[in-house]
Amino acid sequence: MVDIQNVFKKIGLEFDPDSGAYVHNKTNIPLTVHYEHDTETMVLLDQTKLPYEFTVWKTQDYRKAGIPGIKGMIVRGSQAIGCAAGYGMLLAANEYKNEQKENFIKKLREAADFLNETRPTASPLKWATDLCLKVAEKSISKNGKVGEAVEAVRYAADYFLAADLILSWYLRQDGKKHLEDGDVVMTHCNGGSMSSSYGGHALGMLEEAYVEGKDIIMVSKETRPRSQGYKLTVWELNRAQMPIVIVTDNMISSAFERFGVNKVLLGVDRVARDGSVANKIGSADIARVADLYGNVDFYYATSYSTIDLETKKGKDIPIEERSIDEVTYFYILEAEDKRKNKVISEKSLKEWPPKNIITNKKVPGKGEIVIYNPAFDVTPPKLIDLIITDIGVYAPHQIKTLTNEKMNQIVNKRLEKQGVKVPEIIIE
Template sequence: MNTHAHDSIRAVQWTGTHLRLLDQRRLPHESVYLDLDTAPETAVAIRDMVVRGAPAIGVTAAYGVVLSARHAWTRDPAHWRDAMQADLDTLAASRPTAVNLFWALDHMRRLMDRLPDGVDPTAELLLEAERIHHDDIEGNRRMGELGAALIEPGKAVLTHCNTGSLATGGYGTALGVIRSAYAKGLIPHVFADETRPWLQGSRLTAWELVQDRIPVSLLCEGAAASLMREGRISWVIVGADRIAANGDAANKIGTYGLAILARHHGVRFMVVAPTTTIDMEAADGSAIPIEQRGTEEVLELAGKRVAADGAGAWNPAFDVTPAELIDAIVTEKGVVAQPDQENMALLMGAKT
């Protein structure tokens, strides 16, 4: 059985000369690709959510380093590392919560430090960015297999935000598990939260599933409790932007509430993310920075104000789900059941 049949989308591409991103702000009505030639352009694309999802942000940032190196070598080949510093800082400042961004930049920096002076670094950095991209896709497929193995056949699943090919190098994390499980005949249907205020569920996840011919129904976040009470789903399957050393997981706002609902209704809760998302320096979820975004995202819809004049808004982009509400964390290195500090350390090969 071909578990990769339901996998047709690549949102991050290297054309051979520049970076090409599918503008996710225009989906589902338009498929528009942006061609980027500089690191500052790449940082703006990350900040403004042309590309989003922690793994995709990391892959994009790695290609951003390549663009920076190419320009730095052209401007000042004798001091190309120094010439890249402002670009690297700009990339690092683009989104604060997604730890994959910082992992990718640190990884590329370490390679930069090893490269010889007097030689154009662009080719070697490009090879490494392409390796990061390839490894992300292969890791996602591995997670898809591991996560699908936890699912008993017969019931639908619920997902939140977008964790598919649009949010990664390809195939997806939580949506990769769903793709794999659907291909194996384990799940008949997918329910997707709209995911307000950016509507990643309705604009992106539903679009991906429709493209790959996987049956999907949208619901408002407020309908999730009723869906669970009716016994129609067996798992909530979500991604993560950062996972702390004890297994607390930061994901798109609304995930925490789903975990509470799932525990009450006897529905299991799965977090799917690569090990590059795990931050062993963050002892628990309280150490994870939570991005606060502009109030206009809540007060407006498609650029038009829908809230009463004079009303304010609170707009955290993420929340933290405590480890005790998570039944399994699925990574490319294995599955952590009932995550805690000891089990996370075993996965990461660290000492408790």
């Protein structure tokens, strides 16, 4: 089994009984997901309540792990979603542990299909569910005992979390080499510790570099409509006491000029074989502005598991469209506040636009309104300087030189160096 508590200790994570989360002893930033094996409970940092309340959300039901856990963005960010999906599979395995072996695998496959549909763009999700399913199938075919298959899933889920923690450490070490005293770094959405298990993607290296003494100023974009940059990134960076400037989404050029932004560092949801990167909607806008300025380095930072070699080009990445409520909710609150303060009358509209003129058609007709709310856009490789990963640093054109075998070899070597045994199904 994976000694997950030993991994926590090596990383510097300590349990905080007040919040119910593990928190890093230097950056003060929490772990996003863990599992209570004694009670068979998945524990998520509840990111829907941040920045107003720091608390955790728990479930023993894989369906709730999927909805609202993953789809409702209690947990969010590609790597954190993958870790949660692994433990979602463990919850399913526990639920069906008394089934006959054939039905156990059937039910586990159904659970994997369900979890995969909750956030289809984030490739680590399917990576984690596939791993859990494969180790269960192999265990059943080897000895036919459902109980041992459940423990195989447990190992795979713990492995996925341990691997992310360890590989994020390597990512930070490589990433910090590209940060200098005096850097003014723009980021977007929350591609950071809270989008990994801990310390990953774009922000992890920045936070660690800062607490270790590098002079860095952050410019965090609001990132409408869910405002993860305004709420989550600023909360996370402030936990590490980093200096922060908040700008709204239409202030890219102005912020570059006003604050002297010289680097852009974003997280990743998926990397295609051609070096294109899918990330939170608006990422490609920053890349285009940075390219026009000419002296701004544009970096993505990610885990190797977001590299999808089966997706040949960026245009092939599926783009999830999210609920229009994310866009309209703010204006419902504004109307309520204006009525409460008697700025508008009780006869006023309670929302804008009214639901009766909103259509779900692709193109609106006369008098109709469409609200377009894609979750991601794709940055073409020509606009990206470097893709910093937990298996090395690559120019976009170098992604196509990777193979799954090569990536796994690097991963296995790094994990085994830290005492974590890789599941045989991966090595095979």
